[in-house]
Amino acid sequence: MSNIELSKENKVEKLEMRVALCNTLIKLAKKNKEIVYLDSDLMSSMKTVEFGKQFPDRTFNCGVQEANMIGVAAGLSSLGKIPFTHTFGPFATRRCFDQVFLSGGYAKQNIKMVGSDPGVTAAKNGGTHMPFEDLGLMRIIPDMTIITLTDTTMLKDIVLQSSKNYGMYYLRLLRKNAVKIYEENSSFEIGKAIEIKSGNDVTIIANGIMVSEAIKAYKILKDSGINARVLDMFTIKPLDEDAIIKAAKETGAVVTCENHNYINGLGSAVAECLSEKYPTPLRRVGIKDKFGQVGSVEFLKEQYELTAKDIVKNVKSVLKMKK
């Protein structure tokens, strides 16, 4: 069961997500000696060096070896360890996909994989480092639980829950500062979307950094007399089909928003559900099947049409298709 208190101000958090991750892992590792941490030479980038200092024999920096890292994690998991792995999103998923799929998924292991710097937030690291397809890749693996962490409140709770639930997890993690959506001590139900704004004219389903964009879009739309429902669909697998169908029934039109290719991510997942169960006009805001490039996050959001303005445009467009 969830217990959520929404933040009223939506300010940028001071606490970085990566620091929150390290702190949370340290807290968990103190209580549970089976928790171990693996990284592929990005501990400094992830500020998890402190974990390594506190638990040196439970920390394995594999160097730049993502495939080996996942296999080692699978081996550790088979002995009952709870491995958390980390590298940047593209290297956590597309670089070692076969290893994640087979040594992890097919072998039914228990690895919690963190993939950081989602979508355009890889910024000046550019197109080689921008995971526009990580959710899509993970989605095609059976039994995977896939979560995009919205803010530090959600991170703390989800990381704790993931350490307690058996199975393969992919946690998409913004590295630095998120916009605060949830008040401290909120707890979440994995697989259940969160209604952030209630409304019945249209539904905006977002995750990650797009949640705050969706809230901005909500305000713009409200001013033009359009009452949008906003859902944070932080879990993409298992998908909250009930929330999608309810939204479709009650609002008649859906816009999905993701910092990800609009193929295979949140938009595709929602489209699959709607098409089969409750056909409803849909528009997907996301990166329209393009490669990444260097840029500031603000520039890239404009480039790839991921701003509140783009969400508003898509809402107006989907409303035209509404019956």
Added chain:
Amino acid sequence: MLTKNEVKEMDKFILKVRLETLKEITNLGFGHIGGAASIIDVVGVLYSKVMRIDPKRPRWEDRDFLVVSKGHAGPTLYATLALKGYFDIKLLETLNEDGTSLPSHCDMNLTTGIDMTTGSLGQGMSTAIGIALGNRLNKKDNYTYLILGDGELNEGQVWEGAMFANQYKLDNLIAFVDENKKQLDGYTKDINDSGDIKKKFESFGWDSYYIDGADSEIIFNTIEIAKSVKSKPSVIILDTIKGQGYDFVEEAMANHHMNFNEAQVKRANELIEQFEKDLKNGNY
């Protein structure tokens, strides 16, 4: 060191594995017989005289572990596990059949006694390392054994693991390379030459050996020596022949995976009869 009697016992077990593996694959009519055959000796040595195991407790946490990274050699491991009593020997007749618990490639979730799922080459290197690492973390005094193919050494992941195992000084890891000189498309030297495998592993910091992969006593003694080496992982490269022990398989060029023709089925059955006779007469 083993006594003469212990060596004879060991060789008897190896012959049983050789017999059951052939029966298993012949019954099905096809399989990865070449690479399954070439590890019969080492697997036989491991399960008869080396590994700390308990067939009644396949998940016993103090046991020795085995990862057959060249997962397509599953049939050999199945025959061995059946002979040791992990499961009913009759199950060997179900190799690769619909709904089987004995699939072509090792699966820890389907077969009792299998420590890690393998099949996509190179991945067993990493998972075996993870197991060795975890056992050390748990302060166990057990060993993790790993069997790699020589063709498998084409995979970069093997070398990622080799580097890592040295970095972490995994002396509770003992790997074998089944150097049967071939891979699916032909001789390794013609496809992608693995060169001097012993030198390669040595350059990665491993304690390395190159021995006759058909001499059970030498295999056993080398494992003992490897165990005594601290602070380094060990690799024992086995000089073998693809199809070792089955003449009609050794002679075939394409012996990675074979679909037996009539003549091969006939010869297989002759060998089965021969092995049964040898067992009866103490010819091992």
